[in-house]
Amino acid sequence: MxxxxxxxxxxxxxxxxxxxxxxxxxxxxxxxxxxxxxxxxxxxxxxxxxxxxxxxxxxxxxxxxxxxxxxxxxxxxxxxxxxxxxxxxxxxxxxxxxxxxxxxxxxxxxxxxxxxxxxxxxxxAAPDGIDHLPTFRGLAGTWTMQRPDGERLCGVTLKGNAEANGNAPLSLSGDCAANVARLKLAVWHIEGFGLTLMGHDGSSLAFDMRADGNFDKSKEEGGKPLSLVRQ
The missing domain is CATH 2.40.128.10 (Lipocalin)
Structure with a gap:
């Protein structure tokens, strides 16, 4: 996050x-x-x-x-x-x-x-060029989780209907890389310009919004760079 x-x-x-x-x-x-x-x-x-x-x-x-x-x-x-x-x-x-x-x-x-x-x-604090906050409705749709070189790891569909707990459901494509599939991501959450994908067992991936409206994995997550790119 x-x-x-x-x-x-x-x-x-x-x-x-x-x-x-x-x-x-x-x-x-x-x-x-x-x-x-x-x-x-x-x-x-x-x-x-x-x-x-x-x-x-x-x-x-x-x-x-x-x-x-x-x-x-x-x-x-x-x-x-x-x-x-x-x-x-x-x-x-x-x-x-x-x-x-x-x-x-x-x-x-x-x-x-x-x-x-x-x-x-x-x-x-907001990325340059951004003049509004992201919303569930605005981010709903199909995204690709990928490496900076374009290597595709997973397809992610974000649903726009937030529940009472402030999360909305998501679904993953059937061809996700093993390291993504094992997270069993099921819901997503917005906090300011941060987007977090979460599993019901406590697993999560946090992303920060870029000026172009796509997201990069938060630096606090560590590991290899990862992005969410809208399709």
Whole structure:
């Protein structure tokens, strides 16, 4: 599964530091630098989002940001963002020039930060050129599991109907290589830009999305390179 670094050393530490900021103390520069960066902000239903860069310079109410103009069409409320800050609970807020909170991204262990709206917005590092989050419906279809040189290991059909547990069924072709077939992969899951194929016995293969919409095996998996390519 893709490893989303929430870019905070620890929630408790961040909370203490934010509380200190409220009393005139500064955030630890290392924590500030770790959270800063360019993110995609997008609805979790697959609609188009926008990119915004959280910077480290001081601004009214927090720290400077850029790129908010790109939100004018897909997420117009966020085009008014003038600064960002930590919220005191391990999350991140975007605020307008009057310090009104436009979006509050809550920390989710092991997952991207997201708002608590009826259709949540995610704050996530994304491949260049990607402006929306993958969905079960969007990824449903036939894929080929292959090596970088094109060697085919298995055909994978992803079903688009997610179940209550957040997984959707998949099926494998009958000619899979032995090292794939023995995993007995049966369901798949999306987490941000990560796609994980899983077996009912605990086996799994995790992939990270590329800019072209295909997937490469997550580096944390180790072993030989492997890709999922849409057919």
């Amino acid at each position: 893709i490893r989303f670094v929430l870019r905070l050393a620890a929630s408790a530490a961040a909370t203490l530091l934010v509380c200190g900021l409220a009393h005139g103390q500064e955030i630890d520069p290392d924590i500030l630098k770790a959270q800063a960066g360019t993110y995609l902000i997008a609805p979790d239903d697959g609609r188009t989002g926008c990119r915004m860069t959280l910077e480290t310079d001081m601004a009214i109410g927090g720290y400077s940001l850029s790129g908010q103009d790109s939100c004018a069409k897909p997420l117009p409320a966020l085009a008014e963002a003038a600064a960002w800050n930590f919220d005191g609970n391990g999350g991140v807020i975007l605020i307008d020039p009057t310090r009104k909170v436009l979006a509050r991204f809550v920390e989710n262990e092991g997952s991207p930060m997201k708002t608590k709206d009826s259709v949540p917005l995610l704050l996530v």
